[in-house]
Amino acid sequence: MRFPADAPSAGRSVVLQLRVRRFACRNSECTCRTFVEQIPGLTRRHGQRTERLRATPASVGLALAGRAGARLAPALGVCVSRSTVLRLVDALPEPEVPAPRVVGVCCEYATRKGRHYGTVLVDVEARRPVDLLPDREGSSPAAWLADQPGVEVVCRDRTPFFAEGTTAGAPQAVQVADRWHLWHNLSEATEQSVAQHRRCLRALVPTVPVPAPEAVPAADSHGSPRPRGHRFADRTRDRHAAVHAPLTAGHSRRSVQRQLGMTYRTVKQLAGAAMPEELFTGQWQNRPSVLDDYKPYLDDRWSEGCTNAWKL
Known part of the structure; x- marks a missing residue:
C-alpha cells in the first residue's frame, strides 16, 4: 500500500x-x-x-x-x-531551446562580488538567457560558440577577451555592439565634446541686457558683516526673531524650546543676543584663502573642460 x-x-x-x-x-x-x-x-x-x-x-x-x-x-x-x-x-527537465541565431555575450554575473565573475549568454531575438559560463575568459565563449554552428550574429561590448573568444569560436559570425553600449558610448563622447567646447557654446548665447541691481550697503547700522540677502545671515535673523517674540510675550525659555523644537542651548544663545548681528561670528567674514592666487587659472582650466577636482 x-x-x-x-x-x-x-x-x-x-x-x-x-x-x-x-x-x-x-x-x-x-x-x-x-x-x-x-x-x-x-x-x-x-x-x-x-x-x-x-x-x-x-x-x-x-x-x-x-x-x-x-x-x-x-x-x-x-x-x-x-x-x-x-x-x-x-528537478524539472531542461527545456528544449532552439539554437540561437543572434547571441549576446556582453552580460556578466557575480558569484562573489569583486572576486569571481561569469558570463551570461543571451538569445537576443528571444530575449532570454541560454547558458551561463563559469568565467570571463575568452576560451569559454569560444568553446561554446564552436558547438553552435548556427550563430550568425554575436552582440558584444568592447571587452578584449570577448572579441578574441568570438573570433576564435565563430569566425563566420558578424560582431556588432549592443544597443546599450552604443548609447552609452555616444553619451560619453557627447559629454566630452561639449566640455571641450564650452567657450564656443557660451559665445553663441545672445547677450541680454541685465538691469543694474540696486545698491545694497555692505553692512547695516549694526555692523553686520554681510548685506541683506545672505542666506546664513537671513536665517539667523529669522531664528532670532522667532525666539524673542514669545519671550517678549512672557513665555519661558523652556516653553520656547518646546514650541520651536530647538535645543535649550540654541534658545539660550539666541535669547542672550540683543541683536542678531551679535551672532555673526568669524565664519562669515571674508577670510583669505590659499586658492585666491590660483582662482583665475582654475577658472580657465574649468572653462577648457577639465572638471575633475583631483586633476585641478
Missing part, C-alpha cells in the same frame, strides 16, 4: 490509497533487492507526492522563486518550504 499526497480538492487535502505490486530481484549482486510498481503520470520512485501535486509548487517556484513561492503555496492548498520549492524547480 502507498499513500501519496495529491492536490487538494474543494479546500480539503487528498490522500490516495494505492495497492501496487512489489517485485523481487533474484540477482544476488544487485544492490536493490525489491522493486515497486510505479503508475505512469501519477507516482515516481521515492516520491511522496503525485505528479500533479509536484507540478503546483514547481510552477509557483518558476514564477516567484523560493521564499515568495513558499508564502503563496498555502493559498493554493499546498504547504511546502522554500527549500522544497527550489528542489522541485531544480
Whole structure:
C-alpha cells in the first residue's frame, strides 16, 4: 500500500490509497533487492507526492522563486518550504531551446562580488538567457560558440577577451555592439565634446541686457558683516526673531524650546543676543584663502573642460 499526497480538492487535502505490486530481484549482486510498481503520470520512485501535486509548487517556484513561492503555496492548498520549492524547480527537465541565431555575450554575473565573475549568454531575438559560463575568459565563449554552428550574429561590448573568444569560436559570425553600449558610448563622447567646447557654446548665447541691481550697503547700522540677502545671515535673523517674540510675550525659555523644537542651548544663545548681528561670528567674514592666487587659472582650466577636482 502507498499513500501519496495529491492536490487538494474543494479546500480539503487528498490522500490516495494505492495497492501496487512489489517485485523481487533474484540477482544476488544487485544492490536493490525489491522493486515497486510505479503508475505512469501519477507516482515516481521515492516520491511522496503525485505528479500533479509536484507540478503546483514547481510552477509557483518558476514564477516567484523560493521564499515568495513558499508564502503563496498555502493559498493554493499546498504547504511546502522554500527549500522544497527550489528542489522541485531544480528537478524539472531542461527545456528544449532552439539554437540561437543572434547571441549576446556582453552580460556578466557575480558569484562573489569583486572576486569571481561569469558570463551570461543571451538569445537576443528571444530575449532570454541560454547558458551561463563559469568565467570571463575568452576560451569559454569560444568553446561554446564552436558547438553552435548556427550563430550568425554575436552582440558584444568592447571587452578584449570577448572579441578574441568570438573570433576564435565563430569566425563566420558578424560582431556588432549592443544597443546599450552604443548609447552609452555616444553619451560619453557627447559629454566630452561639449566640455571641450564650452567657450564656443557660451559665445553663441545672445547677450541680454541685465538691469543694474540696486545698491545694497555692505553692512547695516549694526555692523553686520554681510548685506541683506545672505542666506546664513537671513536665517539667523529669522531664528532670532522667532525666539524673542514669545519671550517678549512672557513665555519661558523652556516653553520656547518646546514650541520651536530647538535645543535649550540654541534658545539660550539666541535669547542672550540683543541683536542678531551679535551672532555673526568669524565664519562669515571674508577670510583669505590659499586658492585666491590660483582662482583665475582654475577658472580657465574649468572653462577648457577639465572638471575633475583631483586633476585641478
